[in-house]
Amino acid sequence: MKNWYKIFSVIFILYTLVWGLLNPVPRLDILNETIRNVYYHVPIWFAMLGMMTVSLIHSLLALTKNNITNDTKAYNAALVGFFFSLPGLTTGSIWAKYTWGTWWTFQDPKLNGVAISILIYLAYFILRFSVDDEMKRARISAVYNVFAFVMMNVFIMILPRLTDSLHPGNGGNPAFAQYDMDNNMRMVFYPAVIGWILFSFWLFNIKNRISFIKNKLND
């Protein structure tokens, strides 16, 4: 059964959609019921990070193997990751409006880091379109992708932890314990993370097969 992960992703996400609204959550000021956003907003970002990691791996493979297929896969993974970053940004913005009181704050290094990372990956897509030769494109964009991944991690994982961030788990002490999550919430949060990561692999899979058909038609 090669479609097992698709079935699991749907089951996990459906479970989090239903139980995520019903289960008891900690009663906290300011956050109130919006703490449930942790089940939906955070896993989207995890899926994005997962896809960018897949993209990095395929870029490295493309460099070592001189392989066009890996380059196409790296591009598709980055595209799916980019796609996930957009709902991640908008949901975060909405959540911020009702808890931090503003749509966007430049005080928070995580928000700025995410904005810069998205621009970095946009530059990756533009770079790909600007090179005509296939092999050349594969190598140049793979090298750039390695830098893009490192920069993204610096901007959204490292820098927010060095300075003060409004995001929980940042500003010195990175840990899940900082999320104000109790075990009830973990019962939903972890399946949500797994579900959305598997879902992103599903989209990645379809994207790859379409590219494969395109390549065959072009030959």
Added chain:
Amino acid sequence: MIKRILSLVFLISALFSSAQETVSSPQMADGFRSEGKIYVVITVIAMIFIALVVFLIVLERKVNKLEKQINNK
């Protein structure tokens, strides 16, 4: 004497009464969850997600067909 005792009684009773609820807990959607038909909302969300998944499955089938056609050529 009676005046003093009465005023003392009123004073002490004032200590135990309060105009507002002093013990407050963060506001949560408790009523919404108990009889506010939250189940309807959950069903709607689930249906939307299921519709998306069905669309994705149909899309995948089409890709499958194209793959078969190309491999047969």
